[in-house]
Amino acid sequence: MNKIEFNDLIIEKLEDHHDISCFECGNHDLNEFLMEKSRDQMNNKVNVTYLCKYDSYLVAFFTWCADSIMLKKIIDKDKDYLEELGINYETLPALKLCRLAVDKQYHGNRIGPELVELVISTALELSKTIGLRFITVDAYCNARWLYDKYLFKMFPKEERKLVKYKRNPRPEHTISMYLDIHKE
Template structure:
């Protein structure tokens, strides 16, 4: 299937028992395993909600979302932290509501062609809509594998926690040694449209 065709024609559907997940494969095996073995059970227990990305009946990707919270004091981005503390008249020890992207993946047959960036942008816009119309939240969080660090930080302007600075400085080495090492990342919801 042509990537541009997929970008113009994919839809999101809430995961259900009728979706055929057998052919879905990722470069990171854990992501495919989650979709095939755990996503449905977690959804039934109200722990996360998974939406599959479908084009012409084929699952080309998915996103799993759940609630989260963040303590402001752990933020690397001092400007964001100070702005929120000042605007809300709170201390950096306060907990702020967030939504977590628990898993995000594109089938490896369609990866590395801009589809992931396109789909992820729509996921973020949906989260922005939720924050403006359904439930209050301020951050999007994600635990990103080292191999996906650039996708989130460079392409989507997520920030990392200040405790991870040393590991970020050694990112290329970590990718070679432990590509599934995860980094806790965040994005201020107010920065999505910037």
């Protein structure tokens, strides 16, 4: 494992000139997305991918887009909290963290947690100029711990997926989670 500090990373929007061919995070779906789909999805204005580089090495990437969540799908306790604040819309705006991956050579450097913190702080900053209440993520089940650490919650109907994953673990299983960035 190569030791690096998050502050030494350079974060750049994915462009045509970037070489992403050597990235290997250990997850086929994430590798395939970066190499085969990320540029097309950016060109089609579906999402935007950012690269995290150390010197000239690609150490991580994340992809995000606009999203919304239907309040009827969140945990009752959270619905009640929002209603107490006078927020009772059918849907609320969100920022979706679509993908996040760290190259295997750089696992153990806290890059994943630091990127989640960057997304949260960026969402909080964005919420000062646009309507933004939540961050959503479709987390790989084996990476759920990362989002649990930052108090993301599973949508109630996701429990079935988690049970299925525990019976038959597969790397592509995901669960949908959310974080109310303004909840105290």
